[in-house]
Amino acid sequence: MKKKIISILLSSAMIFSMGISTVSAAAADDTAATESIVVSKTEGITDTAYGKVRGFIDDGTYTFRGIPYAKADRFEMPEAPDTWDDVRNCLVYGSTAPITKMTDPDGGDFLIPHRYWAQSENCQNLNVWTQDLDANAKKPVMVWFHGGGYTNGSSIEGIAYDGKNLSEYGDVVVVTVNHRLNVLGYLDVSEYGEDYQYSGNCGTADMIASLKWVKENIANFGGDPDNVTIFGQSGGGGKVISMLASPEAEGLFNQAIVQSGSERYIEKDTAKKITAKTLEILGISDNQIEQLKEVPYDTLDAAATEALKQVGEELGTSLSWRPVLDEDYIQSNFQEWTNDVPVMVGSVFGEMNCWTALDPNETNKNSWTDEEVDAKLTEKYGDKAEAVKEAFLKAYPEKSACDAYYVADRTKFSKTLTKRVEAGATKNYDYVVSYESPIDGGVNLWHCGEIPFVFHNVDLVAGSYGGSQDAYDLQDVMASAWVNFASTGDPNGENVPEWSTYTDDNKSTMVFDTTSGERIDYDAELQELISQ
Amino acid sequence: MKKKIISILLSSAMIFSMGISTVSAAAADDTAATESIVVSKTEGITDTAYGKVRGFIDDGTYTFRGIPYAKADRFEMPEAPDTWDDVRNCLVYGSTAPITKMTDPDGGDFLIPHRYWAQSENCQNLNVWTQDLDANAKKPVMVWFHGGGYTNGSSIEGIAYDGKNLSEYGDVVVVTVNHRLNVLGYLDVSEYGEDYQYSGNCGTADMIASLKWVKENIANFGGDPDNVTIFGQSGGGGKVISMLASPEAEGLFNQAIVQSGSERYIEKDTAKKITAKTLEILGISDNQIEQLKEVPYDTLDAAATEALKQVGEELGTSLSWRPVLDEDYIQSNFQEWTNDVPVMVGSVFGEMNCWTALDPNETNKNSWTDEEVDAKLTEKYGDKAEAVKEAFLKAYPEKSACDAYYVADRTKFSKTLTKRVEAGATKNYDYVVSYESPIDGGVNLWHCGEIPFVFHNVDLVAGSYGGSQDAYDLQDVMASAWVNFASTGDPNGENVPEWSTYTDDNKSTMVFDTTSGERIDYDAELQELISQ
Structure with missing residues (x-):
């Protein structure tokens, strides 16, 4: 800025010689108090196990958007994300999970303002808001799983999911998570190959991967990896419940909050029927399962949605995507260790x-x-x-x-x-x-x-x-x-x-x-x- | 509210008998000044030629979202919207025009924050912000055409497109418009039937229909139908320019502002080639044009996008959707009457x-x-x-x-x-x-x-x-x-x-x-x- 001021002083004669008429900008008498928002080459940068990330500092709140926490092939378990060199910009939200294109605005939007976003199967990313980047700060960490059943929604769908104010008000580290949904998150193709053993819970596995990322990395964001609370509402509440039911989640969280959520799974037998019907609709035979990985999302989603409907009719019920109750990845009883979790x-x-x-x-x-x-x-x-x-x-x-x-x-x-x-x-x-x-x-x-x-x-x-x-x-x-x-x-x-x-x-x-x-x-x- | 207070007083004994411990809500010492936002059965309701609409009153600004200004069959000219009885809620944005599903967030979003929304071919709706509903108020009217070329965008894509603050600051009536885009707005099927004469300009015709709606209805929103300014940026600037070039727009606006926009049309011959190629890709013959109206949007969009690419390659250029320069609906020269338009x-x-x-x-x-x-x-x-x-x-x-x-x-x-x-x-x-x-x-x-x-x-x-x-x-x-x-x-x-x-x-x-x-x-x- 100093450079600019000098430049103005040196060239004032020039300005007048050009016949420039000027007026000072009017005082902003009725505008809101200005915020300080910083994006810089030196501040708001921290380490993760996969590379450095840069966020922005919004009135003191460090804000990181779209940090990758995992990567996954379709129907497969999440793996560690690719590493990167240099500093990765995390200024913009990452892709959210693909959902069926909506054709009518939800009339409830006045009561619950929404936003939608770019979508990609490569949606394993999360957002972090924190007051501190000191690895010794050890602030409580709150990880939000969004609603929308297991079919819709995203980490930013609710305008109210923005973590800045909660982080600032409570001096906590807020994390919001995108993960696989609907056919990509919960189609059970475990019958068709070893790689797909837990495919009926890919979305849940993504969430668990996000908690592992938090455990491994959140200290660099000022968070206490040993004090993590998971919370979620509606479908997100159901997701929190499913974490109480999975041995894979052990040790990854310390408190849990279920807001307007209920326990809802799909039986293994039903899951198998939905998958068989989906393959039938797409004309893909059991031994061509690799083809299912190449079907464009919209086509796959349409077929699987139709399969859900038809199987539901056969069973005399209405089905929607849910974690598959395989008594392995997801179990009927809450895990014993959760008895100690408030x-x-x-x-x-x-x-x-x-x-x-x-x-x-x-x-x-x-x-x-x-x-x-x-x-x-x-x-x-x-x-x-x-x-x-x-x-x-x-x-x-x-x-x-x-x-x-x-x-x-x-x-x-x-x-x-x-x-x-x-x-x-x-x-x-x-x-x-x-x-x-x-x-x-x-x-x-x-x-x-x-x-x-x-x-x-x-x-x-x-x-x-x-x-x-x-x-x-x-x-x-x-x-x-x-x-x-x-x-x-x-x-x-x-x-x-x-x-x-x-x-x-x-x-x-x-x-x-x-x-x-x-x-x-x-x-x-x-x-x-x-x-x- | 009075009723409620009485109810509390009457039942305080009951509360204590139930062992309820209470504490007053903490004072909100650090929250922003509260706004007054009113939705009511009597206020914020006004007439249109098609029925009454109800908006909300946001700190004094009357806000109406998603008012239908026209309806249209695919590839056909917009007509007057259906009328409705009773009062129509206009609290939630209407569907935006279908666009290709985005798969990667735009890195520029930090500089230009976006939002996306539900999409439908039935997208002829607009939003109004005004300080007054008096039909004699005669405030200047500003109608915004959004950017995104003729391919993308919506009336609410830019977070900065919200009209409340401009309406309040300038005491003007702000209108933002959704209209058909891309293949739905600019595919020229005029060769294939009389109904489709101006199909290469359906999107432009929607905008003109929105201006006719403004002329007919905006007085009920406190606006002056004889003082209308159209403004737009990027593609929206181009849209404003196209209004200077169409005889259909005569008398519908009084000032025009072109922000970072340029004049870009597609030649009639090129438009014909794109349509022929689209039909070829879809396997639809000339005399089966009605089939084109039934093709799902995603399929149609994918075919037409491919056609644009192929025709562009043939012509040694890169093509995108634009109004069709037919020298009828859109003409090379600005209309003579626009010489009087600032x-x-x-x-x-x-x-x-x-x-x-x-x-x-x-x-x-x-x-x-x-x-x-x-x-x-x-x-x-x-x-x-x-x-x-x-x-x-x-x-x-x-x-x-x-x-x-x-x-x-x-x-x-x-x-x-x-x-x-x-x-x-x-x-x-x-x-x-x-x-x-x-x-x-x-x-x-x-x-x-x-x-x-x-x-x-x-x-x-x-x-x-x-x-x-x-x-x-x-x-x-x-x-x-x-x-x-x-x-x-x-x-x-x-x-x-x-x-x-x-x-x-x-x-x-x-x-x-x-x-x-x-x-x-x-x-x-x-x-x-x-x-x-």
Whole structure:
């Protein structure tokens, strides 16, 4: 910069001789405070086992995008990535896993803002946000597995997945992971060759490879390789559960958080049928399996999606991609060592019930008359309506009867907890987020709605919460709980109300809302009524 | 909300009886100022000729996403969209035009942050940002045509395309448009049926349909249908130029801004060859043209892309999708009525020369020694190096010799101006943006780098400019110039240095930088040297 200033001084005579009229740039009186963002040849560079990487420094947060953690041939296990010389730029997100091209925007995008990205089978890359590059800093590490079932999504699909604010707020190292999905991640071709033994879990193997990368490299990003928390939501919550079920994940994480996730696998026999049907649709015979590696993704994906559908119809169910329960890579029981891993499990008040809430042609629930509320509850719960209403108001005395229309059945999300308790694991925490966004008259929290609180990212998706100050306040409480848990295995601490472990004798649930607090065995009656 | 508070008061005894421990949400002491974002059943709703639409109100800015402005069968002209009853939610962006699936992230994304979206052939939709829904408000209207050649891009591809800040800063109505692209927008099947007469310009016809929608509907969004400015960058600049060349666009706009765009069409004969080759690749005969409407997009796109390549090879050139110069829908000469339309034309300092500037393994230009500068200039300009250096420092005395390595040949961008002057049009303005971002030691402004200044969106892409205050200041100057021009056809006014029209006798160029000012006939010698 110095050079430039001198150049301006020396040539001012020249400027005037050219008849240049100038005006100073107007003062930016109403712009936001400026951030300092640094990309440099010397700062923001660190080592990995495979080569140096350069990120950018965003208001003090070191940000690395698209670091390769593995490489893999189609249907094969991930291997160490290629090494590189010099410094690798990690300024731009890496390719995300191929997904079926979407043809209609998701109407829920107003509540859950999305982004999409370039896609490639070479998608084993991750992103890191950290406050420190000192190898002795030993900050807690939080590794995020994204949602979208095992079919869709990416490490950057949710606008709220950006790790900067959580890293800054909690002084933690945040890692978000891309891995193989759908037919590339979960087609089981193990019948057709030794190289494919675990092909029904390629996506899961990628995640495990990412955790191995973290173990090996995260100290160079200021992280503590011996204090790693995995967390994920929806499909990502399911992915976290699958890590409790795989011997391959042993020693790779220290805490786990399951947000609105449930345990969902595909049986080995079913997996075999899907693969056979896929080959049949593509006209590829058993001994030509190598051909399957050359089929363009779109063709392969279309065939496998059709196979899923047909096999599902045969079995009288609806199938989607899931890890294959082979009792080897993925096992029915949680691994014994996970009994020592603190696990937090929870869901949100409304989950999938809230999508219609933004209909401009319907009155909002908070405008319903008492008669309308009763009619709606009867429409939904039939002759149990009155009992539901009563049980609901006992569980959520601060809410209104109309909210009983939107409250979710959370029993499927609680199963992880029950299974853990049965197995003898004691460090369990349960939560529900019952916050109501003021948007459009009031919308109970929807599936994915807690993610911005966890990531301390309300600012990035402020529209979802009407810009409400309550939402900003709640993110302090929730992000603190998550960071505390990631630091010590216990969510208690600053900003967080007292929160006891969930046991058979103490069915504690933290209810996060404008006022958050623990409730004991508070909604069993309600859940029993609405889950029937 | 009142209802809720009462409910809390009534049930506080109940809360304590349940053993609920509570803590107030922590004060959000370090969060950004909260925004007010409103979605309601009564506000933010306005009429269109096809039905009512509901947007959201973002800190006072009415925001409508994905309003349909037309519908069209493949290869056919756009028609009026279907009407709808009740209120249509316009909270979420509409589908963007199908593009070839990207397999590698663009390395330039750090400098030009992108987003991608759901895609559909049913992509004729637009987005509106406005401060007012009063039909008598008559605010200037600015309609943005996106870049990406005629092959890629969307109304939301650039993070900086968001219209809120420009609408707020300039009190203008901002409209951004999705339209058909590539094979769907520009394959000329006019030989094969009357319905397809203008099929080589379907994408252009969509844009014209969007302008007709603006003319018919924008008053309901507070806009002045008789004061419409079209603007676009790169391919979008080319699209603006094509509007000067089409009789169909007469009366639909009042000012035009061409940012880093050039006039690029495909000859009718070449277009015919591309179509014939596409049909041949797909195995579709001339009299089976209806089949072409049923081919899945990916297959059609792959065939047409291959056809472009093969025909290009035959002709010894490289072809890409462009409007078809049929001398009917698109004509060689600018339309006579455009002589009365004020036009602003410009480009940026570095354009396509800056992509390598972020190489972490190369020293930044500002660290080069004098000897290194000379070596680099010789490498690039051969025995003209010394002359280029001298001419460069005469044109840009405030810059350093190293910048001569990155300065762009802007002659192709200036042709629109020259052609206008020759045709007798007098209301012309010329500009160059020579701002240098401090990122990574200093990067001269790159292709697309001015868009955040024009949209007053530096905050959304602050990383590109290292969070520099200079960038925030420059957006005030440039957005003011654009808004002034959109208001009156003259960029002069508050925040903007004196700027005279470009004529043969007064070759004025506004140079936008940390200090902006007009220069007269300042770089002809330099351009002559580097464009050879």
